Amino acid sequence: MTLADRWPLDDADDLRDELLAAWDRAGYHDQLHLAEVLDRLELLADAGARFDPTTVALAAWFHDAVYDGAYDDEERSAQWAERALPAPYDDEVARLVRMTVHHRPADDDLAGCALSDADLGILAAPPERYAVYVAGVRTDFALVADDDFRAGRAAVLADLVAKASLFHTPQGRELWEERARDNLARELEELRRG
Incomplete structure (x- = not known):
């Protein structure tokens, strides 16, 4: 199945194509990232997480x-989602996209918890994929000097590590928490060593 086949609306192929073009770029925030977020949403649903799959999939398509x-x-x-999507999706998808700024949804925000977990699930990737992810993030910030990048990246990771849990759904915690914390600890140590 292609990424285009995973578009959740039946009557908005032009919008799908615009989004696919937007995601067609170098770095971590590319079409592979989108596909992996969609994969992780399916994993969460299969594991019993409850959320509206169409709305959250649309939020995944728009979130980066x-x-x-x-x-x-x-x-x-988020503004693009508000302009482009029909009701009832427009406002909710935009809200979910804005939530990804800090990945701190309310405990009772089932859609926000699922999207946040699916987006952060890369933190639990196997070592080879995690290394590619880290390299992709560096590509995203290629114009930032190495020392500044290391300091900024370490601050982002330290903020994540300080959370009581990286993942907000019970399914996400079970699937990804331990390995994600191991990856973050290893990367933080590498950043500190320079």
């Missing part, structure tokens, strides 16, 4: 649709 390293990427992605 605008990605150029600017501080307001998520906001511009």
Whole structure:
């Protein structure tokens, strides 16, 4: 099945194609990232997580649709969703996209918890994939000097490690928490060593 086949709406192929073009870029935030987020949403649903699959899949398609390293990427992605999607999806998808700025959904936000977990699930990747992910993130920030990148990346990872749990669904915690914490600890140690 191609990524295009995974588009959740039946009557918006032009929008799907615009999004596919937006995701067609180098770095971590590429079409592979989108496909992996969609894969992890399916894993969560299969494991028993409850959320509206169409709405959350649309949020996955939009969550990094605008990605150029600017501080307001998520906001511009959310605004695109508001303009492009029909009701009832527009407002909820935009809300979910905005939630991905900090990945801290409310405990009773089933859709937000699922999207956050699926997006952060890369943190639990096997070592080879995790290394490719880290290299992709560095590509995303190629214009940032090495020392500044290391400091910024370490701050982001330290913020994640400080969370009581990286994942918000019971299924996400069971599937990914332990391995993600191991990966983060290893990467933080590498960043500290320079």
